[in-house]
Amino acid sequence: MPEGERQKADQAFHELPVGTDMGSIEYTVSDQRVERHLRATHQTPYPERGGERLAPVSMLASDGIWLAEAQFDIGESVHAGQLLEVLNIPSVGSRVKVSGKVVDKFEKGGRQFVVIDVISEDDRGRVLARGRTTGVARYRPEGGDR
Amino acid sequence: MTRPTLEAGVELPPVSRVVTREDMVLFEPEGEKNIHTDDEVARAAGLPAAIAAGVQFMSYIFEMLQREYGFRSIEGTVLDVRIREPVFAGDTVTARGRVTEVHADGSGGSRLTLEVWCENQRGGHVIAGTAQVPVRGGPAEGAT
Numbered sequence: 088m089p090e091g092e093r094q095k096a097d098q099a100f101h102e103l104p105v106g107t108d109m110g111s112i113e114y115t116v117s118d119q120r121v122e123r124h125l126r127a128t129h130q131t132p133y134p135e136r137g138g139e140r141l142a143p144v145s146m147l148a149s150d151g152i153w154l155a156e157a158q159f160d161i162g163e164s165v166h167a168g169q170l171l172e173v174l175n176i177p178s179v180g181s182r183v184k185v186s187g188k189v190v191d192k193f194e195k196g197g198r199q200f201v202v203i204d205v206i207s208e209d210d211r212g213r214v215l216a217r218g219r220t221t222g223v224a225r226y227r228p229e230g231g232d233r
Numbered sequence: 234m235t236r237p238t239l240e241a242g243v244e245l246p247p248v249s250r251v252v253t254r255e256d257m258v259l260f261e262p263e264g265e266k267n268i269h270t271d272d273e274v275a276r277a278a279g280l281p282a283a284i285a286a287g288v289q290f291m292s293y294i295f296e297m298l299q300r301e302y303g304f305r306s307i308e309g310t311v312l313d314v315r316i317r318e319p320v321f322a323g324d325t326v327t328a329r330g331r332v333t334e335v336h337a338d339g340s341g342g343s344r345l346t347l348e349v350w351c352e353n354q355r356g357g358h359v360i361a362g363t364a365q366v367p368v369r370g371g372p373a374e375g376a377t
Contacts, residue, residue, distance in 0.1 A: 145292035
């Protein structure tokens with residue numbers, strides 16, 4: 088979650104109509120954030136490129152979730168699928184802007200799904216990744232009636 | 234790096250990790266209390282305990298691909314997965330991949346399609362999907 092930028096709204100995730108602009112969030116690819124991610128995932132840091140330190144692209148896989156969480160109540164949701172097209176590797180210290188919109192909603196197996204298309208760009212104007220995040224809008228464990 | 238064999242059917246060396254509670258907490262923003270970090274929140278959501286975030290395991294797949302195809306293959310990679318089974322602290326998760334298609338990209342490299350997945354110690358697929366990976370430098374071996 089981008090530090091200090093959380094502003095959960097009251098509108099529930101499953102109520103969002105297709106076409107809803109999810110707005111945007113921003114975060115810094117800080118040393119602390121990168122270190123935390125590397126430790127969590129046991130990844131080896133990438134080599135430097137042109138004297139620039141690089142952050143693991145797997146950090147970008149959560150951008151759709153952070154965007155949704157920052158803007159809407161996804162407390163009853165779970166992540167069901169993720170597409171990530173990596174175009175550029177983020178640089179440590181850069182600022183990332185994540186924006187997106189709802190592109191599909193469907194029901195399968197009695198569960199409602201919401202699909203968000205997300206773009207992550209850095210402060211140099213580079214598109215880092217395009218993502219498609221699929222979430223179960225309201226998760227109910229089998230047999231559950233939460 | 235030894236040049237990988239670019240041929241359909243080839244299986245990649247797996248990447249395996251034991252998922253700890255610390256990993257699950259570190260993967261989330263600092264101070265976050267949710268189904269991935271807190272058993273009580275998870276139980277309130279109908280889960281038996283906190284579960285790891287599914288996208289956490291995309292990192293295992295990225296690492297597996299990078300080890301095999303090199304750092305230069307990262308940009309241009311497309312990973313598309315479905316999250317299937319929950320992972321709990323203490324589970325062992327292993328990323329695996331198998332090349333399904335190899336195409337010459339027209340500029341001396343190749344573009345691979347792989348079936349990729351992460352399985353737990355019971356053989357259940359935690360996440361599963363496909364990866365498309367550009368492999369740069371030199372003609373593809375066994376290109377179709």
